[in-house]
Amino acid sequence: MIYTMTLNPSIDYIVRVTDLTLGALNRMDEDLKLPGGKGINVSRILKRIDKQSVALGFLGGFTGTYISNWLSNEEIRSQFTQTNGDTRINIKLKSDTETEINGLGPVISEEEIASLKATLSEIKKGDIVILSGSTPASLPKGFYQELIHQIDVKEAEFVIDTTGEDLLHALCHHPLLVKPNNHELAELYHTKFSSIEEIIPYGRKLLESGAQHAIISMAGDGALLFTPQGVYQSNVLKRPLKNSVGAGDSMIAGFIGIYEETKNPIEAFKWGVACGSATAFSDDLASKERIDELLSEVTITQLQSF
CATH class of the missing domain: 3.40.1190.20 (Ribokinase)
Structure with a gap:
């Protein structure tokens, strides 16, 4: 449960x-x-x-x-x-x-x-x-x-x-999962980021410190997933932004809901991105219909392997 x-x-x-x-x-x-x-x-x-x-x-x-x-x-x-x-x-x-x-x-x-x-x-x-x-x-x-x-x-x-x-x-x-955004991650380690490449060592540091998985959300640049196998990046879905409140919570729900069932972090990440994006494009939290609509548009690319 x-x-x-x-x-x-x-x-x-x-x-x-x-x-x-x-x-x-x-x-x-x-x-x-x-x-x-x-x-x-x-x-x-x-x-x-x-x-x-x-x-x-x-x-x-x-x-x-x-x-x-x-x-x-x-x-x-x-x-x-x-x-x-x-x-x-x-x-x-x-x-x-x-x-x-x-x-x-x-x-x-x-x-x-x-x-x-x-x-x-x-x-x-x-x-x-x-x-x-x-x-x-x-x-x-x-x-x-x-x-x-x-x-x-x-x-x-x-x-x-x-x-x-x-x-x-x-x-x-x-x-099992931590999910700071890029600004929170920079503040956590008293640094600044100007590129995705600069974020990656600090995402790995979360894993080295004990996290099993880490998602770093980056607003208009999508999100990064860190697993023991490597680093993955999502694409950015395009719709008018309506609601920033709850998007990160929706991403966690999508990830954990699917991970509990499949133990597949890549598939879980895909659902997390769809849920988070669907909330960002809605007045309240995302509907099931909006999540299903966006799920097929999510693509995950591996940036590095460990």
Whole structure:
């Protein structure tokens, strides 16, 4: 079974306003409320490609109920830990430019942390846990390491999609997949990239440090997959860009959903690119129809063999 972990979910409140004027009354053209959070996005895309998952994490208040009901309506299983504080609301204001205002996450108590860990302890050998996104400020530093230890004890696999120290400290535990973008990878190793050739040694470094597979997304230059056998690059699919939120989560969902079934990283990468691109070309996360449409257009080229 695939489990997704979202420690700091949100309702994403998307507002479109023409000619926004600060300090004045503005009327929105349209609005949309969606469940937010990287792990939740992964679960939603897994459902679209007919893969089952269980969504874990913290939810609370009327906002948490909204998210829980949404996932239930999409027939996505969840075992969230309930918090006394409300799940946050993130505002994404789209006008001539896009402005984001992220809400504060709830304060998580020791009892709520213990409850989450008890839920995670139900995983079994061979399960995959996808750890995604930021953590609420009230959680102790290194909380992901505590969850990874639990996963290791159960002999399950994990994916980690975060940056900085949390990513670095996870590598020695051999994550099944890591997925920084090129800017996050450069920041991780305190460097800069001006070409794909400069990225490759640092992608290999992720594997040498313990990752089983690494995907480096590069926006308009496609993506790179690093495996023990070599480096592979995807082509860039062409459609009008509508949505950058959730594209990386969709790529992870496509990769892990197919890899769990086939253990073929190249085929999984192809699905990851199709899912990520389909979300980038959609108002919300990708539909199954859009993913199927793009899948046949994805080509994977080997750049190097190891």
